[in-house]
Amino acid sequence: MANSFSLDWLPLPLLLLTSLIPLVLTSTNENGFCTAEYGCLDFVPSPKILIKGGTVVNAHHHEVADVYIEDGIIIAVQPNINVSDDVRVIDATGKYVMPGGIDPHTHLEMEFMGTEAIDDFFSGQAAALSGGTTMHIDFVLPVNGSLSAGFEAYSRKAEKSCMDYGFHMAITKWDDDVARDMDIMVKERGINSFKFFMAYKGSFMINDELLLEGFKKCKSLGALAQVHAENGDGVAEGQRRMIELGIMGPEGHALSRPPLLEGEATARAIRLAAFVNTPLYVVHVMSIDALEEIAQARKSGQRVIGEPVVSGLVLDESKLWDPDFITAAKYVMSPPIRKSGHDKALQGALSSGILQLVGTDHCTFNSAQKAMGIHDFRKIPNGVNGIEERMHLVWDLMVETGQISASDFVRITSTACAQIFNIYPRKGAILTGSDADIIILNPNSSFQINAESHHSRTDTNVYEGKRGKGKIEVTISRGRIVWENGELKVEPGTGRYVPMPPFSYLFDGIDKMDSAYYSSLHAPVQRMIKTVES
Ligand code: URP
Ligand code: ZN
Ligand code: ZN
Numbered sequence: 001m002a003n004s005f006s007l008d009w010l011p012l013p014l015l016l017l018t019s020l021i022p023l024v025l026t027s028t029n030e031n032g033f034c035t036a037e038y039g040c041l042d043f044v045p046s047p048k049i050l051i052k053g054g055t056v057v058n059a060h061h062h063e064v065a066d067v068y069i070e071d072g073i074i075i076a077v078q079p080n081i082n083v084s085d086d087v088r089v090i091d092a093t094g095k096y097v098m099p100g101g102i103d104p105h106t107h108l109e110m111e112f113m114g115t116e117a118i119d120d121f122f123s124g125q126a127a128a129l130s131g132g133t134t135m136h137i138d139f140v141l142p143v144n145g146s147l148s149a150g151f152e153a154y155s156r157k158a159e160k161s162c163m164d165y166g167f168h169m170a171i172t173k174w175d176d177d178v179a180r181d182m183d184i185m186v187k188e189r190g191i192n193s194f195k196f197f198m199a200y201k202g203s204f205m206i207n208d209e210l211l212l213e214g215f216k217k218c219k220s221l222g223a224l225a226q227v228h229a230e231n232g233d234g235v236a237e238g239q240r241r242m243i244e245l246g247i248m249g250p251e252g253h254a255l256s257r258p259p260l261l262e263g264e265a266t267a268r269a270i271r272l273a274a275f276v277n278t279p280l281y282v283v284h285v286m287s288i289d290a291l292e293e294i295a296q297a298r299k300s301g302q303r304v305i306g307e308p309v310v311s312g313l314v315l316d317e318s319k320l321w322d323p324d325f326i327t328a329a330k331y332v333m334s335p336p337i338r339k340s341g342h343d344k345a346l347q348g349a350l351s352s353g354i355l356q357l358v359g360t361d362h363c364t365f366n367s368a369q370k371a372m373g374i375h376d377f378r379k380i381p382n383g384v385n386g387i388e389e390r391m392h393l394v395w396d397l398m399v400e401t402g403q404i405s406a407s408d409f410v411r412i413t414s415t416a417c418a419q420i421f422n423i424y425p426r427k428g429a430i431l432t433g434s435d436a437d438i439i440i441l442n443p444n445s446s447f448q449i450n451a452e453s454h455h456s457r458t459d460t461n462v463y464e465g466k467r468g469k470g471k472i473e474v475t476i477s478r479g480r481i482v483w484e485n486g487e488l489k490v491e492p493g494t495g496r497y498v499p500m501p502p503f504s505y506l507f508d509g510i511d512k513m514d515s516a517y518y519s520s521l522h523a524p525v526q527r528m529i530k531t532v533e534s
Contacts, residue, residue, distance in 0.1 A: 046069075046071060046072045046478065046479035046480050047088050048068075048087040049068075049087065049090065049436075049479065050067070050068050050083045050088070051440065052090065053091060054094075054096065055096050056097045056098075057407055057410050058410060058430055058431070059407055059414075059429070063079075065077050065079050067438065068081050068087075069438075069479050072478040072479030073435065073436055073479065074432055074433065074434045074435070074436050076432060077431065090440065090474060090481075094442075095441060095473070096406055096440070096443065097430065097440055098406070098414070098430070098440075098441060099410055099414040099430055099438065100135065100439050100477065101413045102133070102134070102136065103136040103390060104359045104421070105137070105139075105361050106124065106136045107138065107363035107383065108120055108136075108362070110139070110141065112382070112383070113379070113381040115372065117381075117383060118456075118458050119387075119458065121158045121159075121160050121161045121495070122161065123457045124387055126455050126488055127454065127455035127456040128163060128387045129162070129475050129482045129483050129488065130455045130483050131387065131389055133163075133388075133391060134163055134164065135165060136166075136362075137417075138158075138165060138167055138168070139167075140154040140167045140191075141154075141170050142169070142170065142172055145172065145175075145177075147169055147171075148181050148185075151191075154167060155497070158495070159492075159493065160492040161492070161494070161495025162477075162482075162491055163477050163495045164437070164477070164478065165495055165498065166421065166497070166498045167190070167497075168191065168193045168194065168195050169194050169195070170194070170195045170196075171194050171206065171210070171214050172206065173206070173210070174210045174213050174214065182218075183221065186221045186222070186502050187221075190497070190498070190501070191223070192222070192223050192500040193223055193226055193421065193500075194223055194225060194226065195226040195228065195283065196210070196214050196225065196226065196228070197228045198228060198229055198232055198265045198268075198269065199228055199232040199235055199257075199265070199334060199335075201232040205232040208272065211227075212272055219510070222504075223502050224279055224305075224420070225278055226280075227269040227280065227281075227282055228283055228284070229265035229266040229269050229282055229283075230257055230262050230265050231264045231265045231268075234261040235257045238255070238256035238257055238258070239252075241256065242256045243376075249377060250329050250331070250377050251320045252378075253320065253336055253378075254320050254337070254338075257334065257335060259286075259288065259338060259342070262289055263292070266285075266290040266293040266294065269282065270282075270293055270294070270297045270302065273302070273304070274297070279303040279304070280305070281420070282306050283307050284307065284308070284335060284361050285306045285307060285355060286308070286312040286337065286338055286346075287338050287342050288345045288346075290306075291355065294306040294349075294355070303506050305357070307355065307358070307359045308346045308359075309359045309360055310358060310359075310389065310393050311331075311333060311337055311360075311386060312338070312343065313343055313393075314343065314393050315331070315462065315463075316340040317331070317339055318340070319331045319462075320332070320336070320337070325371070326367045329370040329373060329380050330367075331462055332377070332383075333361065333382050334382045348403075350412060356416045357413070357416040357417050357420065358390060358413055359390075360390050361384070362384075362387035363383025364456055364457070364458040366457070366458050366459045366460070367460060370460075385456050385460075385461055385462060385463075386462075386463075387456070388454055388456055389449055389454075389461075392447045392449075392472065395441065395469075395470040396447075400469045414428045415428040415429060419505060421504065422502070422504040423498060435478055437476065437477055437478060438474075438476040439474065439475050440473050440474040441470055442470070443469065444469075445470070445471035447467065447469075447470070448467045449466045449467075478496070
């Protein structure tokens with residue numbers, strides 16, 4: 001092999017951590033998934049693979065080339081690679097060979113609104129892999145306010161992982177212990193982003209004082225501050241109004257939290273982040289009101305990242321008015337899916353670079369769980385599916401319609417996420433030395449979505465019946481073919497935690513801006529104190 005590769009960009013502790021693969025004993029269950037009992041040994045080395053003749057697409061370049069993989073790493077990307085007989089060759093002629101998707105926003109096995117999201121770190125990840133996503137970043141919730149306890153709890157949940165994953169951490173209260181734990185999370189646990197909920201009054205919601213403390217702490221650690229931007233007091237008032245009007249069904253969810261409450265909170269978070277001079281990431285941007293605030297801030301030079309989610313790009317709120325409760329309830333998420341028009345605006349913002357990457361907010365509840373709110377929309381667990389559908393829907397919606405190029409597709413589904421969370425080019429690229437997380441998409445084939453055939457555990461699908469062009473035929477996860485010929489080959493315990501170092505590119509130059517600010521103050525003024533003689 002002519003090319004050599006280097007893992008120079010990985011600090012040693014990170015390399016060591018990422019090589020700790022849990023050992024498992026596997027067998028196959030009735031759904032065709034492998035299952036495992038932990039603590040036993042069944043370690044199969046990853047095969048040598050050559051992907052031949054496809055169009056290799058990266059965020060900044062595409063070319064017809066072969067990709068050679070060994071030990072889970074991309075060893076070479078160049079035309080006409082010759083290999084020996086022990087190498088598995090996959091013909092990708094006429095197909096796109098792209099980095100596996102990275103979903104920046106998921107909630108697997110999350111305890112929320114009196115229940116728990118039904119997809120766990122195995123079923124959610126299996127679903128992801130079948131849809132071409134090879135890494136996700138999940139939100140750790142503190143346990144009784146403790147970040148360390150939250151991290152341990154989520155690490156245990158994630159032991160059954162079958163693909164790579166990272167963690168964000170939510171901050172739901174403020175005291176010295178939380179501030180100290182934030183240090184530990186960043187310096188010792190590989191977390192480089194913290195989410196602040198401006199909504200969910202009475203549970204996760206924080207006030208502006210906490211937001212400011214949290215932003216300052218994030219800045220000092222080089223961690224990215226993220227916000228769920230809705231005015232939680234406004235939402236509580238909107239909910240009271242709906243109840244007074246006798247509107248108890250799922251449509252009350254959308255009516256109680258209109259776009260202006262999302263716009264207000266987005267503007268407030270942006271201004272407070274500007275005041276602290278720290279980068280900001282707005283999760284699940286669902287409305288024109290929010291995206292206009294982001295556009296204005298970015299135009300003024302502020303570092304604000306906006307993440308739309310697939311449901312906001314593809315759906316509109318009309319289904320919330322469906323006469324069948326279960327049909328309507330499955331669309332309940334926050335911020336709500338908006339009226340038609342917001343979806344088109346979000347697509348435009350994505351294609352023009354106002355918004356940077358696409359997540360899913362995958363947080364699934366089955367019909368029985370959604371029925372907790374049959375008499376009161378406030379009790380319907382909030383969340384929709386998407387981890388399995390994101391790559392196909394974004395390709396069909398954005399590339400097939402000509403709104404973006406294949407390279408843009410790679411950027412918004414994979415590369416931008418890897419860069420923002422500081423794991424590029426190990427992830428998010430098909431380059432020599434990158435992890436072999438790869439998909440092969442056939443642009444001439446098609447997909448169809450329905451709950452009967454999806455891999456998520458939920459019994460409904462908000463994209464039920466959707467068809468489109470472009471089919472992910474092969475998913476390779478760290479050098480293993482996990483999805484091929486419509487079959488999943490996954491093992492619990494094979495996924496790795498990917499620690500994410502602080503001080504991404506978003507922090508470059510922040511110190512210079514701080515210096516410019518301090519020197520612009522022209523203060524304190526040195527004054528002579530004169531004593532006045534009487
Ligand atoms: O409805 C949603 N979005 N559920 C998950 C929790 C959150 O706010 O992200
Ligand atoms: Zn949220
Ligand atoms: Zn979320």
